[in-house]
Amino acid sequence: MAKVKLADVARAAKVHPGTASRALNPGQRGQVSADTVQRVVRAAERLGYVPNAQARALRTSRSHLVGIVVPDITNPLFPPIVRGAEHVLTAVGYTVLLTDTDNDRDRERRQIESLLGRGVDGFIIATALWDDPLLTDLAEEGVPVVLTNRCASGGRWPYVAGDDQAGVRLSVQHLTSLGHTSIVHLAGPQVVSTGRERARAFRAAAKEFGLTNGDARVSVCQSYSEADGRSAMEKVLAKGGAPFTAVVAGNDLIALGALDALAAAGLDCPSDVSVVGFNDMPFVGRIQPALTTVRLPLQRMGALAADLLINELDNDEKQDAPTRTLLGVDLVVRGSTAVAARPRGRRR
Amino acid sequence: MAKVKLADVARAAKVHPGTASRALNPGQRGQVSADTVQRVVRAAERLGYVPNAQARALRTSRSHLVGIVVPDITNPLFPPIVRGAEHVLTAVGYTVLLTDTDNDRDRERRQIESLLGRGVDGFIIATALWDDPLLTDLAEEGVPVVLTNRCASGGRWPYVAGDDQAGVRLSVQHLTSLGHTSIVHLAGPQVVSTGRERARAFRAAAKEFGLTNGDARVSVCQSYSEADGRSAMEKVLAKGGAPFTAVVAGNDLIALGALDALAAAGLDCPSDVSVVGFNDMPFVGRIQPALTTVRLPLQRMGALAADLLINELDNDEKQDAPTRTLLGVDLVVRGSTAVAARPRGRRR
DNA sequence: TCAGGGACCGCAACCGATTGCGCCGAATCT
DNA sequence: AGATTCGGCGCAATCGGTTGCGGTCCCTGA
Numbered sequence: 001m002a003k004v005k006l007a008d009v010a011r012a013a014k015v016h017p018g019t020a021s022r023a024l025n026p027g028q029r030g031q032v033s034a035d036t037v038q039r040v041v042r043a044a045e046r047l048g049y050v051p052n053a054q055a056r057a058l059r060t061s062r063s064h065l066v067g068i069v070v071p072d073i074t075n076p077l078f079p080p081i082v083r084g085a086e087h088v089l090t091a092v093g094y095t096v097l098l099t100d101t102d103n104d105r106d107r108e109r110r111q112i113e114s115l116l117g118r119g120v121d122g123f124i125i126a127t128a129l130w131d132d133p134l135l136t137d138l139a140e141e142g143v144p145v146v147l148t149n150r151c152a153s154g155g156r157w158p159y160v161a162g163d164d165q166a167g168v169r170l171s172v173q174h175l176t177s178l179g180h181t182s183i184v185h186l187a188g189p190q191v192v193s194t195g196r197e198r199a200r201a202f203r204a205a206a207k208e209f210g211l212t213n214g215d216a217r218v219s220v221c222q223s224y225s226e227a228d229g230r231s232a233m234e235k236v237l238a239k240g241g242a243p244f245t246a247v248v249a250g251n252d253l254i255a256l257g258a259l260d261a262l263a264a265a266g267l268d269c270p271s272d273v274s275v276v277g278f279n280d281m282p283f284v285g286r287i288q289p290a291l292t293t294v295r296l297p298l299q300r301m302g303a304l305a306a307d308l309l310i311n312e313l314d315n316d317e318k319q320d321a322p323t324r325t326l327l328g329v330d331l332v333v334r335g336s337t338a339v340a341a342r343p344r345g346r347r348r
Numbered sequence: 349m350a351k352v353k354l355a356d357v358a359r360a361a362k363v364h365p366g367t368a369s370r371a372l373n374p375g376q377r378g379q380v381s382a383d384t385v386q387r388v389v390r391a392a393e394r395l396g397y398v399p400n401a402q403a404r405a406l407r408t409s410r411s412h413l414v415g416i417v418v419p420d421i422t423n424p425l426f427p428p429i430v431r432g433a434e435h436v437l438t439a440v441g442y443t444v445l446l447t448d449t450d451n452d453r454d455r456e457r458r459q460i461e462s463l464l465g466r467g468v469d470g471f472i473i474a475t476a477l478w479d480d481p482l483l484t485d486l487a488e489e490g491v492p493v494v495l496t497n498r499c500a501s502g503g504r505w506p507y508v509a510g511d512d513q514a515g516v517r518l519s520v521q522h523l524t525s526l527g528h529t530s531i532v533h534l535a536g537p538q539v540v541s542t543g544r545e546r547a548r549a550f551r552a553a554a555k556e557f558g559l560t561n562g563d564a565r566v567s568v569c570q571s572y573s574e575a576d577g578r579s580a581m582e583k584v585l586a587k588g589g590a591p592f593t594a595v596v597a598g599n600d601l602i603a604l605g606a607l608d609a610l611a612a613a614g615l616d617c618p619s620d621v622s623v624v625g626f627n628d629m630p631f632v633g634r635i636q637p638a639l640t641t642v643r644l645p646l647q648r649m650g651a652l653a654a655d656l657l658i659n660e661l662d663n664d665e666k667q668d669a670p671t672r673t674l675l676g677v678d679l680v681v682r683g684s685t686a687v688a689a690r691p692r693g694r695r696r
Numbered sequence: 697t698c699a700g701g702g703a704c705c706g707c708a709a710c711c712g713a714t715t716g717c718g719c720c721g722a723a724t725c726t
Numbered sequence: 727a728g729a730t731t732c733g734g735c736g737c738a739a740t741c742g743g744t745t746g747c748g749g750t751c752c753c754t755g756a
Contacts, residue, residue, distance in 0.1 A: 006713060016736045021714055028715085033734060050465040054406045055712035058741045063402065065466075068446075073431050076630065079421045086421075086448050090459065095466055098416075098446035100434050111438065118401040118413075118443055256634070282424065283629075286604065288636035354743055364706045369744055376745085381704060403742035406711045699756090706749080714740085725730075 004047045012043035020044075024051075063119040066309060067097045069112065071127045075224075075253075076281040077298065078126060081148060084302025085124055092310060094121075101127055103223070109134055116143070121313050124305050128152045129191050144312045148305040151193045151324070158312065158322040160304045162296035162329045164194055165201040170331040171248050171276045171294060172205035179340035180246040180274060182215040186232050186258055188224050188250030195220070198250055198278065214242050221254055229257025237265050245273055245340045252277035252284050252293055259289075259336075270338035280332055290334035297327050352395045360391035368392075372399075411467040414657060415445045417460065419475045423572075423601075424629040425646065426474060429496060432650025433472055440658060442469075449475055451571070457482055464491070469661050472653050476500045477539050492660045496653040499541045499672075506660065506670040508652045510644035510677045512542055513549040518679040519596050519624045519642060520553035527688035528594040528622060530563040534580050534606055536572050536598030543568070546598055546626065562590050569602055577605025585613050593621055593688045600625035600632050600641055607637075607684075618686035628680055638682035645675050 010020035015036060022028040023040035032040075043049075057063040066089055070078040086096045097115055101108035108127060112134065115123075122144035128135060132152050138145050139156060147159040175183055185202040188195030199218055206216030219236050221228040229249060236244075247262075249255035255277035262269055269275050269289055277284060277293035284291040308323055358368035363384060370376040371388035380388075391397075405411040414437055418426040434444045445463055449456035456475060460482065463471075470492035476483060480500050486493050487504060495507040523531055533550040536543030547566055554564030567584050569576040577597060584592075595610075597603035603625035610617055617623050617637055625632060625641035632639040656671055 005711095017713075018715075018737075019735055022735085025714085031734070036734080050461060052406070052712050053466040054402050054411065055741090056714075058400070058402045058406055058743095059712080059714045061741075073421075073427045073434075074630075076424060076427075079424075079427055082446070083421050083448055086446070087450070090447070090462070093462075095462065096446050098430070098434070098444050099438070100431055102435070113398065114438070114441075114443065117398040256631075281631075282422075283604075283631045283635065286636065287631060287634040353741095365743075366707075366745075367705055370705085373744085379704070384704080400742050403711090404744075406713095406742080407744045409711075697756100699754105701752105701754080703752085704750090707747085709746090710744085712741105716739090717737085719736080720734090721732105722734105723730100723732085726728090 003052070004049050005052065006049070009040060009044045009047055009049045012047060013039040015040060057119055061119070063121055064094050065097055065115075065118060065120040066094050066306075067099060067112070067115040067120045067123045069099050069101060069108065069123060069125045069127050071101055071103045073098070073100045077149070077251075077279050080298035081126060081302035081305070084299035084304075085148075085306040086302075088303045088306035089310070094310070103127075105134075112138070116141075122146070122309050124148055124302075124309055126150065128157075128193070130193055130196060131191075144309060146305045146309040146312070148301055149194070155324065156322065158308045158324065160301055160308060160323075160325040160327065161194075162294075162301065163326040164197040165204075166326075167278060167294035167296075167329040167331070168198050168201035168248065169205040169208070170329070171278075171292075172202065172209055172211075174292070174331055174333065174337065175246045175248070175274060175276065175340075176209040176211070178246075178274065178337060181211065181340070182242055182244040183211065183217075183246045183248060184236055184244045185216070185218045185248045186229060186236075186250055186254050187218050187220045188254065189222060190220055195224075195250060202248055215244075217241070217244070221250060224251050224253050226253050226257040226260070229254030230261045231257070233258040233261035234265075237261065246337070247273060247275045249275060249277050252279045252281045252291060255291060255293070255336075256284075256287070270336050272341055274337040274340070276331075276337055285332070285334055289336045292334045292337040293332055295330045295332050297329075301327060351400075352397050353400065354397070357388060357392045357395055357397045360395060361387040363388060405467055409467070411469055412442050413445055413463075413466060413468040414442050414654075415447060415460070415463040415468045415471045417447050417449060417456065417471060417473045417475050419449050419451045421446070421448045425497070425599075425627055428646035429474060429650035429653070432647035432652075433496075433654040434650075436651045436654035437658070442658070451475075453482075460486070464489075470494070470657050472496060472650075472657055474498065476505075476541070478541055478544060479539075492657060494653045494657040494660070496649055497542070503672065504670065506656045506672065508649055508656060508671075508673040508675065509542075510642075510649065511674040512545040513552075514674075515626060515642035515644075515677040515679070516546050516549035516596065517553040517556070518677070519626075519640075520550065520557055520559075522640070522679055522681065522685065523594045523596070523622060523624065523688075524557040524559070526594075526622065526685060529559065529688070530590055530592040531559065531565075531594045531596060532584055532592045533564070533566045533596045534577060534584075534598055534602050535566050535568045536602065537570060538568055543572075543598060550596055563592075565589070565592070569598060572599050572601050574601050574605040574608070577602030578609045579605070581606040581609035582613075585609065594685070595621060595623045597623060597625050600627045600629045600639060603639060603641070603684075604632075604635070607639075618684050619689055622685040622688070624679075624685055633680070633682055637684045640682045640685040641680055643678045643680050645677075649675060 010017040023037045099111040126149040128150045151159040187199040221232045280293045280295035358365040371385045447459040474497040476498045499507040535547040569580045628641045628643035
């Protein structure tokens with residue numbers, strides 16, 4: 001069965017294609033008599049008419065396509081975000097173009113350009129660097145962009161994410177209330193906002209809860225991964241210095257790596273060292289020990305990012321002050337944190 | 349900066365747009381002199397020309413868009429598949445339209461129709477039911493489809509997945525070799541191929557390894573979820589019957605649910621009951637007890653599915669015999685399986 | 697020298713939907 | 727009754743590439 005096109009519907013309803021188009025588009029329906037509208041709509045239904053999105057996009061230069069850019073869809077952090085965004089977007093007639101940049105900047109740029117060639121109306125980007133030339137390029141071309149998960153410097157883009165600062169503060173508060181007086185922060189990469197922000201928040205919280213400088217060390221991981229979490233933890237253990245009894249990880253992956261390093265060093269979690277993660281990835285509550293971590297409303301983040309983008313797309317007026325939303329987070333206390341033991345660490 | 353279009357390039361190269369088009373398309377390049385090709389290509393580069401995919405698709409009725417349909421991107425099974433497929437597809441100029449059906453048939457149909465309206469060239473579908481009207485409809489419309497993860501009856505579609513039968517056989521073999529003589533299979537839903545196939549394989553393997561009927565029970569879960577796994581396990585425990593010492597779960601999620609039910613019933617895994625899962629989802633090796641499970645090459649599955657689809661799209665000749673590929677699987681032995689204890693179970 | 701044959705390239709139609717412009721007939725006003 | 731307005735709809739251009747057809751020019755062979 002050949003695709004039925006607008007002209008077919010028009011013929012069936014005995015009107016001109018232009019009229020059929022108006023009858024089918026709620027916005028222009030006022031220009032057509034109710035009677036005609038009904039005839040056209042009926043005909044369209046009877047024939048099973050599905051408008052050709054390509055043609056429409058070509059003419060209107062609105063594709064109703066949205067690109068979602070994630071660094072690695074395999075990282076459990078992102079699927080819920082994608083899902084939340086997708087549900088909102090499809091509900092209002094947008095379609096999602098997903099692209100996984102594989103944490104590769106060149107690939108990311110190529111992908112985004114390809115998507116632009118496809119005429120996407122806007123992007124939801126979860127891969128932003130703190131200083132990101134790609135973003136400024138997009139801004140110059142006037143492409144609507146909403147950032148999620150990570151933000152960028154300049155505060156130029158709408159943005160929705162979890163409240164990193166609050167999450168870290170909750171973690172530190174929890175640990176100090178358990179009697180921990182020397183805590184290590186295994187920070188995420190400092191080129192992304194979450195890495196910077198959580199590290200900043202850690203220092204602030206440490207000060208707030210009375211930890212002195214030497215007792216609130218920060219060690220930076222190259223990436224958010226188990227491998228880098230592990231090696232960062234190993235490095236801290238090897239270096240010695242003041243003994244510590246707790247670790248605040250930049251995210252759950254880093255926490256997992258840290259757990260490995262601790263176990264390898266013969267340290268037990270939580271009796272020797274408490275560990276808290278960030279993100280509450282699926283199943284981290286079932287690992288051994290069950291990970292205490294900060295829960296973000298990921299799906300809601302995605303949904304909100306989509307809302308923001310839709311809003312920006314529909315009101316083509318540019319708003320000068322981009323909305324920036326921080327969603328509340330919870331600390332989920334599980335088995336990886338416990339009352340501080342006598343201070344302990346690897347000494348040289 | 350306004351988008352540069354083909355006409356601009358043509359003007360810059362002092363040729364007709366038609367000629368510019370031919371010069372830029374490798375397939376037609378032979379019809380243009382080498383000198384002109386170079387002029388056009390240079391001009392295109394200089395101006396930063398990006399062809400408008402919509403216009404091209406409209407004219408050629410080839411969008412280079414592929415729809416990937418998954419039931420729930422939040423299920424860790426799917427991201428690797430999507431990733432594998434996406435990498436292959438983008439490498440040859442296709443773009444991925446992702447849609448998450450939320451396990452909702454109506455939603456799925458709407459989404460697919462919407463994607464068809466967008467002119468997708470083909471689909472990779474991971475949501476197939478065993479008897480799936482949606483698939484036959486697509487087949488009637490002549491839309492290329494490749495199935496992955498699950499297949500459908502009739503053997504009408506190209507298909508790539510893990511070797512379920514081999515995986516289950518490995519599991520049963522492993523358990524019997526540990527001395528288990530009474531095993532329960534918590535099967536997945538029987539409306540999807542993996543549920544049926546694994547159940548069938550379980551019965552066959554049980555027979556092969558000498559388990560009698562009463563010692564190879566099958567209980568079916570409504571869905572692949574922790575909740576249904578748990579309730580199925582609870583039901584088996586409540587019903588009593590012959591004591592069992594091992595469980596082969598339809599997938600990891602079901603296994604997790606079963607673990608919960610066992611723990612709630614005061615049974616220890618693995619000392620009282622061994623459990624083996626299926627899929628080797630991320631992090632199931634870190635839960636307590638570390639789950640013995642069957643590992644599928646998920647990313648490779650996605651990549652292969654993409655290869656199959658591309659092949660079908662490029663050779664518009666319909667091949668009468670669809671390729672069906674089963675990828676080899678491994679049994680990953682971890683802590684949730686152990687030598688059989690004395691048979692035990694809940695007795696009334 | 698002239699017919700025949702390519703190689704190259706321009707012309708214009710076309711893909712399918714949208715929309716500014718303007719025509720026509722009927723209702724309203726004076 | 728004649729002028730005027732307005733609702734409803736048809737016409738045709740347009741979005742940006744692609745491609746069948748045919749024209750021009752040059753080269754080859756007799």
